[in-house]
Amino acid sequence: MDQLLALAVVVPLLAAAAISAAGPLFGRGRRVLDGAAIGVAAAVAVLLLIIMFRTAAGDQVYWFGGFRPARGIAIGIDFEAGPLSAGLASLAAVLVTAAMTFSWRYFERVATYYHVLMLIFLAGITGFCLTGDIFDLFVWFELMGVAAYALTAYRPEERGPLQGALNFAITNSIGAYLSLSGIALIYGRTGALNMAQIGEYIDRHPPGGLVVVAFLLILSGLLIKSAIVPFHFWLADAHAVAPTPVCVLFSGVMVELGLYGIARVYWSIFGQALGHRAGISDVFLALGVLTAVVGALFCFRERHIKRLLAFSTISHAGMFLAGIALLTPLGLAGTAVYVAGHGLVKAALFLCTGIILHRLGSVNETWLHGRGRSLRVTGVVFTLAGLGLADLPPFATFLGKGWIDDSAGAHGLPWLMAVFIVCSILTGGAVLRVAGGVFYGLGDAPSEDPAMAKAADEEKSETDSGKQRTPLTMIIPPAILVAVAFAMGFLTPLGPAVEAAAIRFEDQPGYNATVLAGAHLTHPVAIAAAESTGITTASVLAGAGSAAGALILALLALYWRRLPLLRRGYEPGTGLTTVLARFQSGVISDYVTWIVLGLACLGGVLTLVLR
């Protein structure tokens, strides 16, 4: 039954080919093809969910062409599915289904290639999650990338999408090539491309400088994909201009895939050889915290709703990286749940933004102030999703972040909780400020920033705006996503199962035995002790506190001009805004310079740490 793993990639790829071939045959009846594409995405989602539940007992391995390992040496190419990898892939499939359903009425004229690209994108994501081969990781990375670049420039007749897609494609391609160089080096050293095989080899031989260089190079592509500061600049450009349903996938899963790649590569190849040193943990914790704070600050000052959500994604990517960097099972389990909750909630927020764009024809928060009063249902969904983003119990975001906090606290990092709370308040506050201003007309409109307003007003032609009512196909997907994120918070009885999955993910000898010897381990060995997955009072207080803090911050941002002390015409953070804007120049050469500088620094620090 392991063939299911291959089907999860083959089905969307074949369907994409069939749909693009059948496109010309269905001149008028294009809707049939759209429906078929949605059906395929939903089928893949079900398939991946089945795989996820099947792997709860033990990881599944599928060898293409039946080339099983001979005497412990991998000669074929494998797919390896565990609950976490299959879970991430099924999250992607669910979001693709939601986004394509949303698109049914969203675009004026949706071309067939939109659905084809979405299916290829989904196949790339699934392959990336399931592959057990390091070179295929690069291939799926680029396949996913090419579909994503093309989707970003869905409206190539405008400046924004074109520029965003160029920046996105060039930065990510550079990252992919650096990763490939690392893969070539590691192949030269080990003679293997299978991740388990490489891991076993470099564990048995003393790791030299070459292994560290290869580690850094492979990570670089994944760090760029996951938008970790200072490699994050492309993200806001691309997210702000891609069609809104595509942003759902970019923010909901694509960024997280980079982080998944980092975790996969670390736990199946390098972790044991590098000795799981505290130094590695510290480096990535620092990167994560930096990203979380920078993303949150950029998020709060933004007036372009899509860019605002994009910066919030950067902030969350930093928090996820910090969760992974704890190197504990509970930290990883918490990150997995947090990623799922965040993906669902963020997708709902983007879809609601799509509805705003569809009905009101703008994503400029200042202009929209008070104009969204008629969108009652959308307003409720958006507000709930915003509260979910601010970790209100019992959303899944709260559950996942609570686990990360618990694990950090148990390992002598209680300050991480404070960082998380501040970032959640800033990003949640920004989203709730939009909700309060646009849908309920609270307070005063935020001041106009000419550059931001121009960029926001550019966002028009992708949708047939000015419609009198919201189609059901547009409001139901976000509502369901928020409901699922809410319901997932009640899955606390499944906590031990998620943690067991995380332990299995982090058990490198177990992974090697599963892949290379076909063993099914019932008792994986964790490198750090399992911790309680119960909900602590502290985490409830932290979650409720950050949601309340976000609400207060949002109200302050809306009403601060009416406060007697501040009625001076002063806009908080104006000086800061120009400084921050200078970093986000939109010019590709600046971004590449940052990438090179960042890699040089990261390389230096890693060398020092691993000396």
Place this chain on the structure above:
Amino acid sequence: MAYIPFIVVVWILMVGLYGIVTSRDLIHLIICLIVVQSSTYVLLLGVGYVTGAVAPYFYDVPVHTPAVDPVVQALALTDVVVEAAVTALLLAFAIQAHKRFGTLDPHELASLKG
């Protein structure tokens, strides 16, 4: 002498990155991206090279003849395919940029709001 290919790899990579950072023309920039990728071809082939070995097709040669590693060649071919797709897409973007906005300068394209 075995390290010479790797010096070449680093050199090509740096030249390509320098070109991307200083480029004022999209076509030039895309070519520089190809240069960056070319470093991976040299690296892959350098990794698999065996001095004095034959090309890896095992027809009409005695058994146990040393051959260079065929796997890296397969990887390099896959790499070429990936590059073809990415480059084609990027060049299509560049053509669109030139058609619509009459410029290929990334700086002008970035400052051209609206």
